[in-house]
Amino acid sequence: MRIAIDxxxxxxxxxxxxxxxxxxxxxxxxxxxxxxxxxxxxxxxxGGAKPDxxxxxxxxxxxxxxxxxxxxxxxxxxxxxxVAGTLVKEGHAEAMLxxxxxxxxxxxxxxxxxxxxxxxxxxxxxxxxxxDDKGVLALDLGANMDAKPEHLLQYAIMGSxxxxxxHGMDKPRVGLLNVGTEAMKGxxxxxxxxxxxxxxxxxxxxxxxxxxxxxxxxxxxxxxxFAGNIMLKAMEGAAGTIFTSLKDAFGQSLxxxxxxxxxxxxxxxxxxxxDYKEHGGAxxxxxxxLVVKCHGSSDVVAVKNAVRQARVALxxxxxxxxxxxxxxx
Amino acid sequence: MRIAIDxxxxxxxxxxxxxxxxxxxxxxxxxxxxxxxxxxxxxxxxGGAKPDxxxxxxxxxxxxxxxxxxxxxxxxxxxxxxVAGTLVKEGHAEAMLxxxxxxxxxxxxxxxxxxxxxxxxxxxxxxxxxxDDKGVLALDLGANMDAKPEHLLQYAIMGSxxxxxxHGMDKPRVGLLNVGTEAMKGxxxxxxxxxxxxxxxxxxxxxxxxxxxxxxxxxxxxxxxFAGNIMLKAMEGAAGTIFTSLKDAFGQSLxxxxxxxxxxxxxxxxxxxxDYKEHGGAxxxxxxxLVVKCHGSSDVVAVKNAVRQARVALxxxxxxxxxxxxxxx
Numbered sequence: 001m002r003i004a005i006d007x008x009x010x011x012x013x014x015x016x017x018x019x020x021x022x023x024x025x026x027x028x029x030x031x032x033x034x035x036x037x038x039x040x041x042x043x044x045x046x047g048g049a050k051p052d053x054x055x056x057x058x059x060x061x062x063x064x065x066x067x068x069x070x071x072x073x074x075x076x077x078x079x080x081x082x083v084a085g086t087l088v089k090e091g092h093a094e095a096m097l098x099x100x101x102x103x104x105x106x107x108x109x110x111x112x113x114x115x116x117x118x119x120x121x122x123x124x125x126x127x128x129x130x131x132d133d134k135g136v137l138a139l140d141l142g143a144n145m146d147a148k149p150e151h152l153l154q155y156a157i158m159g160s161x162x163x164x165x166x167h168g169m170d171k172p173r174v175g176l177l178n179v180g181t182e183a184m185k186g187x188x189x190x191x192x193x194x195x196x197x198x199x200x201x202x203x204x205x206x207x208x209x210x211x212x213x214x215x216x217x218x219x220x221x222x223x224x225x226f227a228g229n230i231m232l233k234a235m236e237g238a239a240g241t242i243f244t245s246l247k248d249a250f251g252q253s254l255x256x257x258x259x260x261x262x263x264x265x266x267x268x269x270x271x272x273x274x275d276y277k278e279h280g281g282a283x284x285x286x287x288x289x290l291v292v293k294c295h296g297s298s299d300v301v302a303v304k305n306a307v308r309q310a311r312v313a314l315x316x317x318x319x320x321x322x323x324x325x326x327x328x329x
Numbered sequence: 330m331r332i333a334i335d336x337x338x339x340x341x342x343x344x345x346x347x348x349x350x351x352x353x354x355x356x357x358x359x360x361x362x363x364x365x366x367x368x369x370x371x372x373x374x375x376g377g378a379k380p381d382x383x384x385x386x387x388x389x390x391x392x393x394x395x396x397x398x399x400x401x402x403x404x405x406x407x408x409x410x411x412v413a414g415t416l417v418k419e420g421h422a423e424a425m426l427x428x429x430x431x432x433x434x435x436x437x438x439x440x441x442x443x444x445x446x447x448x449x450x451x452x453x454x455x456x457x458x459x460x461d462d463k464g465v466l467a468l469d470l471g472a473n474m475d476a477k478p479e480h481l482l483q484y485a486i487m488g489s490x491x492x493x494x495x496h497g498m499d500k501p502r503v504g505l506l507n508v509g510t511e512a513m514k515g516x517x518x519x520x521x522x523x524x525x526x527x528x529x530x531x532x533x534x535x536x537x538x539x540x541x542x543x544x545x546x547x548x549x550x551x552x553x554x555f556a557g558n559i560m561l562k563a564m565e566g567a568a569g570t571i572f573t574s575l576k577d578a579f580g581q582s583l584x585x586x587x588x589x590x591x592x593x594x595x596x597x598x599x600x601x602x603x604d605y606k607e608h609g610g611a612x613x614x615x616x617x618x619l620v621v622k623c624h625g626s627s628d629v630v631a632v633k634n635a636v637r638q639a640r641v642a643l644x645x646x647x648x649x650x651x652x653x654x655x656x657x658x
Contacts, residue, residue: 131570145508145516179474179558187474187555210559211566226516229508230539230556234563237540241460242571242599249595256595259588266578266585270571 001030001314003307004093007037008062008080009100011297014038017099018045020303025051027304031311034093037062037080059083062100065296069103073111081105085112088289095290095310097281099298105291106143106284114288116319118326121151122286124225124293125159128232129274130216137163137172138213138221138228139285147224149192152176153200158285158322159220160202165316166309175208175218177227182207189224197222201325210234214274239274243267281306283313290319330359330643332636333422336366337391337409338429340626343367346428347374349632354380356633360640363422366391366409388412391429394625398432402440410434414441417618424619424639426610428627434620435472435613443617445648447655450480451615453554453622454488457561458603459545466492466501467542467550467557468614476553478521481505482529487614487651488549489531494645495638504537504547506556511536518553526551530654539563543603568603572596610635612642619648 005021007014014037021033022045032053035042039058046054059080063072073082084096085108096113098105102124109122116122125139139155140147147155156174163172176194178186184194185207197204208217210231223231246267250260280302281292290313294306313319334350336343343366350362351374361382364371368387375383388409392401402411410429414437416422425442427434431453438451445451454468468484469476476484485503492501505523507515513523514536526533537546539560552560575596579589609631610621619642623635642648 131574142508177559179471179555179562187553190555209566210563211569213563214566214570224516226508226519227556227559230506231559231563233508234539234542234560235567237538237543238564238567238603239571240540241543242568242603245460245599245602249592249599252595255591259591262584262588263578263592266581270574270578274567274571 001311002032002034002093003310004034004036004057004084004087004096005303006081006084006096006098006100007035007042008059009098010294011099012299013099014041015045016299017303018042020298020300021054021307022046022051023300024304024307025054028307028311029053031307033307034084034087036084036087057083057087063104065101067101067104069101069107070111072101072104073107081108082112085109085291088113088291094314095292097292097294097303097306097310099294099296099303102142102293105293109284109287109291113291116286116288116323116326118323119154119286121147121154122284123155123158124282125162125285126282126293127280128213128221130214131273132216133273134216136213136216136218136221138223138232140223140225141228141232141282142225143284144225146226147189149189149196152189152193152222152224153196154286154326156197156200156202156204156220156222157325159222161321161325162283162285162313162318163219165318165321166313169219171203172219173205174202174220174222175205177210177221177223177231178207179209180207181209193222243271280309285322288319290314330640331361331363331422332639333363333365333386333413333416333425334632334636335410335413335425335427335429336364336371337388338427339623340428341628342428343370344374345628346632347371349627349629350383350636351375351380352629353633353636354383357636357640358382360636362636363413363416365413365416386412386416392433394430396430396433398430398436399440401430401433402436410437411441414438414620417442417620423643424621426621426623426632426635426639428623428625428632431471431622434622438613438616438620442620445615445617445652445655447652448483448615450476450483451613452484452487453611454491454614455611455622456609457542457550459543460602461545462602463545465542465545465547465550467552467561469552469554470557470561470611471554472613473553474555476518478518478525481518481522481551481553482525483615483655485526485529485531485533485549485551486654488551490650490654491612491614491642491647492548494647494650495642498548500532501548502534503531503549503551504534506539506550506552506560507536508538509536510538522551572600609638614651617648619643
């Protein structure tokens with residue numbers, strides 16, 4: 001198994017990306033890791049001991065967080081992210097990971113790695129946190145703002161296969177994000193999508209509401225990138241506001257500071273539980289190869305987890321399974 | 330001023346609705362309140378002393394929470410909600426309030442009270458809570474799932490006038506709910522709406538994100554009913570989950586129970602602050618008369634506040650102002 005890692009993307013690149021890759025290399029000697037980026041910046045991080053299953057693939061350029069995605073991918077052929085995509089495209093690697101610019105990674109997926117035959121729109125599928133820690137795979141959360149019912153149907157099929165293959169779920173429950181749980185609720189797109197999902201080769205449980213996602217009302221949540229993004233940010237906003245207010249309330253007097261001291265470990269745990277950044281990399285599904293978006297703030301543990309996740313997906317032949325289902329092969 | 334009150338709608342009808350009306354009648358003797366509903370159920374609640382400015386307008390029937398809205402409004406001509414709407418339509422009252430079935434009230438607005446000339450789709454405009462307690466008027470939150478850019482433009486104009494007239498705001502800031510704050514973000518509808526709002530006679534501040542609504546990133550939030558409902562329920566879900574988890578955490582040991590005792594008043598305050606049910610009635614804007622949806626759980630204070638709100642809107646000639654702006658009169 002060969003996995004290309006964009007060593008230059010993310011808030012802590014190349015330092016923690018490379019260190020995470022080194023830990024992954026030590027844990028899984030059967031996996032070859034191709035670190036893509038500036039050799040002069042990467043090599044010193046090895047501390048003089050390059051593992052056998054790690055290779056540096058030099059790339060001169062970098063796509064920054066503020067680069068316009070499509071233009072950057074088209075123009076910066078030598079950027080670490082684009083080179084990693086090219087390695088997948090040309091069969092030198094089976095998967096790529098990046099913690100860089102999300103839009104640019106989606107453009108790399110589309111323009112460099114390439115769409116899977118039969119897929120109209122790839123989807124970004126991060127895990128939403130749930131209180132039972134099993135999470136909800138939500139797609140799409142940002143790749144396509146205007147999804148048609150046919151796209152949403154494909155998301156449902158891809159998401160189901162992902163949870164079955166990568167998370168070992170038997171019959172992942174697919175829910176359609178909507179304004180109520182009754183059948184035929186919502187806007188024109190959700191009504192048309194509901195009808196398609198009812199006939200699809202998935203375990204469709206009907207419409208689900210945003211308010212119950214944290215209690216894992218489904219295993220695969222289907223939505224367009226617009227509604228999904230608004231759901232995610234509304235949750236983040238509410239959680240952030242409450243935690244800030246709690247902090248203020250705990251700081252008000254000596255007595256409340258005592259209460260804070262007692263509660264702090266539990267609050268930290270709760271805050272962490274609700275932080276979707278903690279929940280691994282997000283696959284970009286519907287491409288001719290495995291592309292995983294790691295959060296921009298990824299550290300050593302996050303990179304190692306993303307490698308673990310990519311290994312499971314590759315071992316389970318995720319891409320072949322999706323191709324077979326979509327194209328009836 | 331005459332205000333019709335659906336005495337039979339809501340979880341606490343007719344009891345707390347009538348009691349709230351009696352308090353309002355005592356506070357504002359210049360306002361005539363028409364209590365619409367079953368005389369035999371309403372009259373005993375007066376305790377033998379009917380104020381001069383309160384009249385019972387008998388209605389035999391009631392629309393229940395599970396009635397199919399449009400059908401119920403069409404068939405139950407004698408239902409309290411429909412009769413209240415008819416009183417507005419026929420000029421016997423200038424405004425109506427109801428804590429009953431939301432869908433049925435929207436149908437009553439459209440089919441009985443009637444759309445304002447020039448308005449294609451009326452909008453339901455509740456206040457979202459904010460940490461500074463000034464709130465954000467959000468529209469639409471549920472009347473129309475598939476709003477076109479032209480509808481959203483009308484929402485922006487109506488919402489601006491409402492905040493100026495009813496809340497006395499000088500230049501209410503209008504924001505468009507979107508997935509990022511940069512111009513031209515989002516889906517096709519939000520891009521087209523952005524262009525219309527830039528040219529509108531409002532104080533448009535651009536795109537706003539769901540995560541900042543609680544910090545009052547705008548005064549009038551424009552969204553379609555689908556995205557708005559998902560935002561609201563995502564916030565409710567996150568807040569509910571956190572408060573439940575906190576309750577669990579506070580109950581874990583004797584020590585945490587001590588912390589709970591210290592923090593309880595502050596937590597209750599925070600919870601109340603975030604509960605949008607606490608934030609008054611929601612006007613249904615774009616009709617030939619003032620229609621206010623009170624929350625189903627409305628109590629005496631909520632009813633009295635809704636009467637206060639209706640009085641301010643009537644005194645400020647809200648409906649005439651909206652008509653003038655929409656129709657250029």
